[in-house]
Amino acid sequence: MKRVAFVSGWLLLLAAGFTLATILGPRAEQWGERRAGGVLQALLGDGRRIFANHFFVQADVYFHSGYYPSVFDRSSAPADTRHLTAAEDHDHVHGHGTTEADDHDHGRGAEEEHEKAMAFLGRPRDWIERFGRHFMITEHTHLQQGKEREMLPWLKLSAELDPQRIETYTVAAYWLRSRLGKVREAEAFLRDGLRHNPTSYELLFELGRLYKENYQDTARALKLWEAALRRWREQESGKQEPNTTVLEQIVIHLARGEESLGHWGPAIEYLELARNVSPNPAVLQAQIEELKRRLEGK
Amino acid sequence: MSSVLALSGVVVKELYRRKDFYVLFVLTALITLLMGSVNFFNDPKIVRYLKDICLLLIWVSSLVIAIGTTARQIPAERENRTIFPLLAKPVTRAQVIAGKFLGCWAACGLALLMFYGFFAVISATREAHFPWMQYLQAVGLHWAVLGVVVALTLLGSVLFTAPSSNATICFIVVTGLLLLGRHLNQVALQQSEPLRSLVYGIYFAVPHLEWFDLRDFVIYGHSAVPWIDWLLAWLYAGVYTVALLFAAWLIFRRKPLNQ
Amino acid sequence: MDPILETKDLRVEYRAGAGRKEAVRRLNLRVGAGEVFGFLGPNGAGKTTTMNVLLGFLPPTGGAAYLFGVDVRQPIARQRIGYLPELTYYYKFLTAEELLRFYAKIFGIPRRVADERIDALLKLVELEHARKRPIKGYSKGMQQRVGLAQALINDPDLLILDEPTSGLDPLGRMKVREIIQRLKNEGKTVFFSSHELGEVETICDRVGIIHQGQLQVEGRVADLLQEHHANLEQIFLKIIGYQPETMAGVP
Numbered sequence: 001m002k003r004v005a006f007v008s009g010w011l012l013l014l015a016a017g018f019t020l021a022t023i024l025g026p027r028a029e030q031w032g033e034r035r036a037g038g039v040l041q042a043l044l045g046d047g048r049r050i051f052a053n054h055f056f057v058q059a060d061v062y063f064h065s066g067y068y069p070s071v072f073d074r075s076s077a078p079a080d081t082r083h084l085t086a087a088e089d090h091d092h093v094h095g096h097g098t099t100e101a102d103d104h105d106h107g108r109g110a111e112e113e114h115e116k117a118m119a120f121l122g123r124p125r126d127w128i129e130r131f132g133r134h135f136m137i138t139e140h141t142h143l144q145q146g147k148e149r150e151m152l153p154w155l156k157l158s159a160e161l162d163p164q165r166i167e168t169y170t171v172a173a174y175w176l177r178s179r180l181g182k183v184r185e186a187e188a189f190l191r192d193g194l195r196h197n198p199t200s201y202e203l204l205f206e207l208g209r210l211y212k213e214n215y216q217d218t219a220r221a222l223k224l225w226e227a228a229l230r231r232w233r234e235q236e237s238g239k240q241e242p243n244t245t246v247l248e249q250i251v252i253h254l255a256r257g258e259e260s261l262g263h264w265g266p267a268i269e270y271l272e273l274a275r276n277v278s279p280n281p282a283v284l285q286a287q288i289e290e291l292k293r294r295l296e297g298k
Numbered sequence: 299m300s301s302v303l304a305l306s307g308v309v310v311k312e313l314y315r316r317k318d319f320y321v322l323f324v325l326t327a328l329i330t331l332l333m334g335s336v337n338f339f340n341d342p343k344i345v346r347y348l349k350d351i352c353l354l355l356i357w358v359s360s361l362v363i364a365i366g367t368t369a370r371q372i373p374a375e376r377e378n379r380t381i382f383p384l385l386a387k388p389v390t391r392a393q394v395i396a397g398k399f400l401g402c403w404a405a406c407g408l409a410l411l412m413f414y415g416f417f418a419v420i421s422a423t424r425e426a427h428f429p430w431m432q433y434l435q436a437v438g439l440h441w442a443v444l445g446v447v448v449a450l451t452l453l454g455s456v457l458f459t460a461p462s463s464n465a466t467i468c469f470i471v472v473t474g475l476l477l478l479g480r481h482l483n484q485v486a487l488q489q490s491e492p493l494r495s496l497v498y499g500i501y502f503a504v505p506h507l508e509w510f511d512l513r514d515f516v517i518y519g520h521s522a523v524p525w526i527d528w529l530l531a532w533l534y535a536g537v538y539t540v541a542l543l544f545a546a547w548l549i550f551r552r553k554p555l556n557q
Numbered sequence: 558m559d560p561i562l563e564t565k566d567l568r569v570e571y572r573a574g575a576g577r578k579e580a581v582r583r584l585n586l587r588v589g590a591g592e593v594f595g596f597l598g599p600n601g602a603g604k605t606t607t608m609n610v611l612l613g614f615l616p617p618t619g620g621a622a623y624l625f626g627v628d629v630r631q632p633i634a635r636q637r638i639g640y641l642p643e644l645t646y647y648y649k650f651l652t653a654e655e656l657l658r659f660y661a662k663i664f665g666i667p668r669r670v671a672d673e674r675i676d677a678l679l680k681l682v683e684l685e686h687a688r689k690r691p692i693k694g695y696s697k698g699m700q701q702r703v704g705l706a707q708a709l710i711n712d713p714d715l716l717i718l719d720e721p722t723s724g725l726d727p728l729g730r731m732k733v734r735e736i737i738q739r740l741k742n743e744g745k746t747v748f749f750s751s752h753e754l755g756e757v758e759t760i761c762d763r764v765g766i767i768h769q770g771q772l773q774v775e776g777r778v779a780d781l782l783q784e785h786h787a788n789l790e791q792i793f794l795k796i797i798g799y800q801p802e803t804m805a806g807v808p
Binding site for chain 2 (some may be wrong): 609612613614615620632633634635636638641642644646647648649650651655659660662663664665704707708711715762
């Protein structure tokens with residue numbers, strides 16, 4: 001009798017063990033997958049996006065050396081973070097589609113707009129505020145002379161927490177390759193972004209710029225921009241309000257690339273595409289005419 | 299004065315014989331060193347994030363030390379009945395308040411020296427320069443504000459019996475003042491009367507602890523605060539500290555102590 | 558001769574719920590220099606409240622209390638007294654030596670004098686071997702002896718002891734009794750409360766028995782014993798209204 005009870009006890013234990021294993025097995029696998037996506041991701045869940053956003057803003061705070069509006073000053077705060085790269089990047093964004101004078105004016109205008117937005121402090125309202133300003137940063141400056149590197153940890157952390165945030169990769173890559181001479185690191189970071197966002201046309205475009213501007217590899221850049229254009233068409237063309245700003249940049253860069261290789265025909269086609277979405281089509285039309293003349297001359 | 303110094307000496311001894319101070323220091327050092335070991339794009343010159351994290355941890359630790367140490371002083375004296383042999387000596391209650399304040403404040407000062415020493419070493423290993431003036435100003439104002447925090451907590455400890463509730467309330471109040479104090483006038487403007495006057499009243503009445511936080515100056519390498527403003531801030535902190543201690547004494551002097 | 562300890566019509570009232578409770582009613586006490594005075598009474602009689610007033614922990618509701626002719630509300634009144642509370646709790650993170658040094662500083666005793674006195678007191682209470690050990694590791698008896706040492710740090714003229722032998726083992730009690738006896742021989746004034754009536758009978762010159770806030774009996778121990786033809790315990794029980802059959806014959 002005792003032996004039967006002993007054997008059946010063992011059998012029951014075994015059955016319970018197998019049942020538990022079948023329940024826990026898939027869960028353990030899921031956990032493993034989540035771990036592969038990052039410990040922080042697994043720990044914080046969707047709340048990580050809030051932290052990612054905070055760290056991205058922190059990078060902007062660093063860019064302004066601590067002079068930054070609080071939530072109470074938000075009404076006059078910068079609405080977006082394009083100024084993180086835009087102030088120094090007019091040549092890249094607008095240079096090909098506009099004249100130099102236009103570009104200069106546009107750059108100055110954006111800078112003035114940014115300055116205006118950052119004048120959030122206003123006149124002190126009382127003696128407490130007036131005296132308190134001695135103990136806070138009241139000067140609007142931007143990082144320069146290699147100090148831009150100080151933003152990078154926050155951008156890296158932001159990307160770790162929210163790998164789907166494209167802007168983090170593009171902003172970090174911009175500073176890495178254009179100011180800090182870290183082209184390899186910029187490329188690796190962009191490729192990391194692409195791994196998480198394989199359909200991102202912004203990342204492909206940025207990677208193309210890196211190949212063109214830093215490696216001078218126009219052929220590779222053109223391939224990446226073409227891929228970016230394809231992705232854009234797949235994702236944006238069906239939309240009511242597609243992102244034409246990026247499209248303009250992609251096609252202008254494509255046009256410039258083709259032009260540099262002496263491929264006037266494709267260059268004209270890309271410029272025509274850009275003209276359709278550009279806020280300044282006359283300038284592009286003039287360039288198209290010029291290219292057509294060259295093509296006929298050939 | 300010798301009674302006050304003797305009392306403060308016991309408080310300081312208590313701090314360095316308890317484990318919580320060391321736990322906080324080790325935790326701060328560990329997190330800072332851990333963050334310092336992270337490789338961000340193969341750039342060893344990146345330093346500000348490390349200074350930022352280290353200073354944040356120092357501020358949090360200092361508030362925990364100041365509030366935690368002070369909140370338990372008088373309730374522990376009563377709970378452990380050490381107050382009775384103490385007050386049976388020629389010691390006034392004002393001296394007890396003063397001694398406890400001085401001890402807690404001195405203990406905070408010692409803790410700050412240790413924490414900022416660590417901070418200075420960490421930033422010096424990464425940065426080529428050592429802005430001692432900014433560090434001195436930052437430590438000085440940090441210590442001054444801890445005086446206000448210690449006095450506030452001491453007042454709380456004669457009002458509330460349980461040290462835990464006093465510590466929680468003080469921590470919330472101090473954090474609130476640090477984060478929101480500067481913006482209360484803006485908040486007031488968005489309110490309708492009589493709430494506007496009330497918020498304005500609070501804005502003018504509360505100590506503006508945010509002035510004493512010079513972390514941004516240290517992190518971003520801005521030039522030092524004018525010394526006259528620094529001294530005025532000390533005076534401002536001194537006025538609040540004395541006022542809070544006076545209030546604590548007013549309550550404590552009439553408090554019956556039953557065995 | 559001026560009394561060392563004196564209360565005049567001392568009254569202490571407490572808030573009890575909606576009303577008030579009188580803990581001490583018009584108490585008049587006088588303890589002269591060199592006397593050992595036993596302050597007796599059942600629990601809740603008002604002994605500790607009286608001591609609380611004498612030590613400045615509680616303000617009197619009425620009347621007055623004086624130590625060395627100084628109102629007890631003045632801290633200076635406590636300059637020449639030593640106090641041992643019933644339950645001794647001291648800063649447990651300090652060693653006995655550090656604790657005594659701390660109290661010596663409070664009295665403003667010069668360091669050299671304090672050093673000598675600490676050595677002597679630790680020898681007196683037989684804690685020399687444990688002087689460098691934190692108090693948290695002490696037994697109850699050792700803590701009581703540290704308490705006694707701290708009460709003597711200023712070489713007081715008046716010692717106020719609240720149940721000094723309570724909770725001690727027989728050996729501990731004997732040691733405390735010996736110390737009190739020694740202090741008595743040195744001419745110190747001792748005012749102490751105790752439930753150990755045999756011990757009170759042995760040590761005290763005079764006793765006062767308080768019941769329900771009022772002083773019921775006061776006088777020299779020998780006179781009381783003679784007057785009541787009973788021992789102190791029997792007198793005490795009679796005063797508090799306890800009448801067991803065995804005491805029926807006690808006048």
